[in-house]
Amino acid sequence: MVEQINKANIERHARHIMLKEIGGHGQKLIANSTIAIIGVGGLGCPCALYLAAAGVGKLILIDDDVVDLSNLQRQILFKTSDIGRPKVIAAQEALNAIDGDIEIIAVKERINGQNANELLANADIIIDGSDNFKTRFLINKTAYDLKKVLVSGALGRFDGQVAAFDFSDPQSPCYQCFVPDTPPIEEDCNILGVVGAICGIIGALMALETIKIITKNRETSLLGRILLYDGLKAQSRTLNIPKDRNCNTCGHH
Numbered sequence: 001m002v003e004q005i006n007k008a009n010i011e012r013h014a015r016h017i018m019l020k021e022i023g024g025h026g027q028k029l030i031a032n033s034t035i036a037i038i039g040v041g042g043l044g045c046p047c048a049l050y051l052a053a054a055g056v057g058k059l060i061l062i063d064d065d066v067v068d069l070s071n072l073q074r075q076i077l078f079k080t081s082d083i084g085r086p087k088v089i090a091a092q093e094a095l096n097a098i099d100g101d102i103e104i105i106a107v108k109e110r111i112n113g114q115n116a117n118e119l120l121a122n123a124d125i126i127i128d129g130s131d132n133f134k135t136r137f138l139i140n141k142t143a144y145d146l147k148k149v150l151v152s153g154a155l156g157r158f159d160g161q162v163a164a165f166d167f168s169d170p171q172s173p174c175y176q177c178f179v180p181d182t183p184p185i186e187e188d189c190n191i192l193g194v195v196g197a198i199c200g201i202i203g204a205l206m207a208l209e210t211i212k213i214i215t216k217n218r219e220t221s222l223l224g225r226i227l228l229y230d231g232l233k234a235q236s237r238t239l240n241i242p243k244d245r246n247c248n249t250c251g252h253h
């Protein structure tokens with residue numbers, strides 16, 4: 001528990017502390033937060049970089065993959081010399097090089113129905129940077145069962161989306177209210193391609209929403225809403241997600 005921000009950290013986080021929406025109190029909330037990131041890929045990399053730079057207390061990184069040459073076009077935590085290394089270990093080193101005080105738990109596992117509850121139980125906020133619907137539905141269900149905050153992101157070729165849910169509120173919709181079933185053709189950047197910079201935009205938006213929720217800027221957050229960004233047209237729109245009473249996850253069964 002961080003009670004006081006020390007002198008070095010006041011200087012490090014000065015541009016946060018001078019914001020009335022964050023301030024010294026908000027920076028202490030950030031320093032006391034535990035964030036789990038599932039998927040250290042296109043979304044997880046930029047998101048983790050901004051959260052580490054922001055001074056979060058503890059980051060739990062969950063990914064069973066190793067760095068591949070074809071990742072480097074967008075997964076900006078990794079260097080050419082990291083090829084073949086576990087992503088969570090390379091990420092842990094890179095993030096601790098920004099701020100050695102951040103506790104980073106590297107979990108080289110694939111999240112599944114057996115380990116999800118245990119891996120996510122201690123997180124204040126769960127960030128879904130996974131790349132398939134099966135995992136997204138599992139994370140959504142786990143976050144719902146644990147009554148956590150979920151920040152969810154997804155990418156297309158030139159576009160992306162971000163949504164947030166607070167499952168401590170029984171009235172909150174969930175990800176599956178918006179996407180009830182796996183679409184017939186699952187979009188996969190391994191097949192469709194993805195422009196690297198869109199990962200940075202969407203991953204940074206996920207970090208920003210996380211910081212807003214931690215620092216109690218909830219009224220203007222994406223909680224219960226989804227932001228859709230079309231990078232090719234340079235257009236965005238935000239939709240309210242209505243709660244689906246028949247939702248498989250959060251509806252009346």
Ligand SMILES: [Zn+2]
Pocket residue numbers: 173174175176177178244247248249250251
């Ligand atoms: Zn739902």
